[in-house]
Amino acid sequence: MNEILKGHVKSKSTNKALLLFRNTWRRRGRRDDCSIDSYTVLFVLKACMIRSCEEEIKHVHALVLKLGFHCIVFVQTMLVNSYSGARLVKDAHKVFDEMPERNVVCWTGLISAYVDNGRPDRALKLFREMQMENVEADSVTVTVALCACADLGALEMGEWIHSYVRCKRGFKMDLQLKNAVINMYAKCGDIGAARRMFDELGRSRNVTTWTSMIVGHALHGQAEEALRLFEEMRSRKHGVMVPNDVTYIGVLMACSHAGLVEEGRRYLESMSKECGLSPRMAHYGCMVDLLCRRGQLNDAYQFVVDMPIRANAVVLRTLLSACSLQGNIALGAKVRRQLLETEPDHASDNVIMSNAYAAAGMWDAKEMVRAQMKHARKVPGCSSIELKSSVHKFISGDSRRQALRNSARS
DNA sequence: TTAGGGTTAG
Numbered sequence: 348m349n350e351i352l353k354g355h356v357k358s359k360s361t362n363k364a365l366l367l368f369r370n371t372w373r374r375r376g377r378r379d380d381c382s383i384d385s386y387t388v389l390f391v392l393k394a395c396m397i398r399s400c401e402e403e404i405k406h407v408h409a410l411v412l413k414l415g416f417h418c419i420v421f422v423q424t425m426l427v428n429s430y431s432g433a434r435l436v437k438d439a440h441k442v443f444d445e446m447p448e449r450n451v452v453c454w455t456g457l458i459s460a461y462v463d464n465g466r467p468d469r470a471l472k473l474f475r476e477m478q479m480e481n482v483e484a485d486s487v488t489v490t491v492a493l494c495a496c497a498d499l500g501a502l503e504m505g506e507w508i509h510s511y512v513r514c515k516r517g518f519k520m521d522l523q524l525k526n527a528v529i530n531m532y533a534k535c536g537d538i539g540a541a542r543r544m545f546d547e548l549g550r551s552r553n554v555t556t557w558t559s560m561i562v563g564h565a566l567h568g569q570a571e572e573a574l575r576l577f578e579e580m581r582s583r584k585h586g587v588m589v590p591n592d593v594t595y596i597g598v599l600m601a602c603s604h605a606g607l608v609e610e611g612r613r614y615l616e617s618m619s620k621e622c623g624l625s626p627r628m629a630h631y632g633c634m635v636d637l638l639c640r641r642g643q644l645n646d647a648y649q650f651v652v653d654m655p656i657r658a659n660a661v662v663l664r665t666l667l668s669a670c671s672l673q674g675n676i677a678l679g680a681k682v683r684r685q686l687l688e689t690e691p692d693h694a695s696d697n698v699i700m701s702n703a704y705a706a707a708g709m710w711d712a713k714e715m716v717r718a719q720m721k722h723a724r725k726v727p728g729c730s731s732i733e734l735k736s737s738v739h740k741f742i743s744g745d746s747r748r749q750a751l752r753n754s755a756r757s
Numbered sequence: 758t759t760a761g762g763g764t765t766a767g
Contacts, residue, residue, distance in 0.1 A: 349759090427761095428760070453761085455762085490763070493763090498763095526763090627765085631766085662767085664767065665767055
C-alpha cells in the first residue's frame with residue numbers, strides 16, 4: 348500500500364491518497380496483515396501538508412500518537428512541516444519541543460516554518476540556537492537562513508553566513524545556495540556584491556540566478572541593467588535559458604521603476620506569446636503600478652476593468668494610493684467602493700481616502716470616512732533595524748522595544 | 758520505501 352500512497356502523493360493526488368488510507372484504516376483488525384506503519388503515516392502527512400488542512404493534520408497527529416509513531420524523527424519532522432504549511436507555527440514548534448533528539452533536518456524544518464510564516468527574526472534566532480546546540484548547518488539550512496536575512500534586510504548577518512560557508516572546510520556551496528546569496532545581497536542593499544557573485548557563476552547560472560539578479564537590479568531602480576540582463580539571458584550566448592513567470596515580474600518591476608509603459612505592455616504580451624506563460628495577479632499588479640507611476644490613472648483603471656481576472660485588494664489599493672497621491676478624488680472614491688466589496692475592514696484604505704479628502708479640502712467627506720474608521724480593525728505598523736548582527740523590532744504605538752537577540756557571532 | 762531548498766506586484 349505504501350508504494351501506491353507514495354505514487355499518489357508524488358502526483359499530488361491527495362484525495363486518492365487519503366481515501367486509500369481511510370479505507371485501509373477502516374479494515375484494520377479484520378485482517379491479520381494490517382499494512383499501516385510509520386511509512387504510511389509519513390505519506391499521509393505529506394498529503395495533508397499539500398492540502399494545508401488543519402483538521403486533517405490534527406487528526407493524523409492523533410493517529411500518530413495512538414499508533415506509537417510519535418518518536419520517529421521522520422514522522423516528527425513531517426508533522427513540523429505540515430503544521431507550518433497550515434500556518435500553525437505554534438503547533439509546529441510544540442512538536443519540535445517534544446522531540447527527544449533533533450537533527451539538522453528538523454531544525455531546518457522549524458527555521459523554514461518561521462520564514463514561511465513571516466517571522467524571519469525568529470528564524471534567525473533559531474538558527475543561532477541550533478549552532479549553540481552544536482548541530483552543524485548544511486546547505487539547506489544556510490539557504491533558508493539567508494532567505495530570513497533577505498526578508499529582514501539583515502546584511503551583517505547575511506555577510507557572516509556567506510563567509511561562514513566560504514571558509515568552512517568541506518562545505519559544498521551548490522547553485523541553490525549561491526542563488527540565495529545573490530538574493531540576500533540584493534535584498535539587503537548590496538547590489539554590487541550580488542552582481543559579483545552573479546558574474547562569478549558564469550555558465551553555471553540557471554533561470555533562478557538570472558531572475559534573482561534581474562529582480563535585484565529592478566528593486567535598486569537600475570531598470571536599464573535589469574532589462575539588459577533579460578535580453579542577454581534570452582540571447583543564444585547562454586544556451587537555452589527560458590524565462591519563467593517570476594522573471595517577467597522582475598522585468599515588469601524594472602519597467603515600472605523606469606516608467607516604460609509601452610515596453611511593459613510589450614513584455615506582458617510577449618510573456619504568453621513567446622513563452623506560453625499566463626500572467627498572474629502579480630503581473631497585472633506590476634502593470635497597474637507602472638501606469639499609476641506614469642500618472643495614467645484612467646488607463647490604469649481601464650486596465651483593471653479589462654483584466655481577465657478580478658483584481659484583488661492589493662491591485663485596487665495600488666490604484667487607490669495613486670489616486671490619493673495625485674489628487675484624483677472621483678476615481679479614488681470609485682476604487683474605494685470596490686475595495687470595500689473586496690476587503691472590508693481594512694483601516695489603511697480609509698486612511699488613504701481620508702487623507703485624499705483632507706488634501707482636497709473636502710472636510711465633510713473626510714469626517715465621514717473617519718467616523719467609519721472607528722469600527723475598523725487597525726494593524727500596528729512595524730519596523731526593524733540591524734545592529735551588530737542583532738535585529739531590533741519596533742512596533743508603532745507601543746513603547747516596548749522588542750530586542751531580538753539573534754547575534755550571529757557566537 | 759521514510760523528513761528539508763525560498764526568484765514573486767504593493
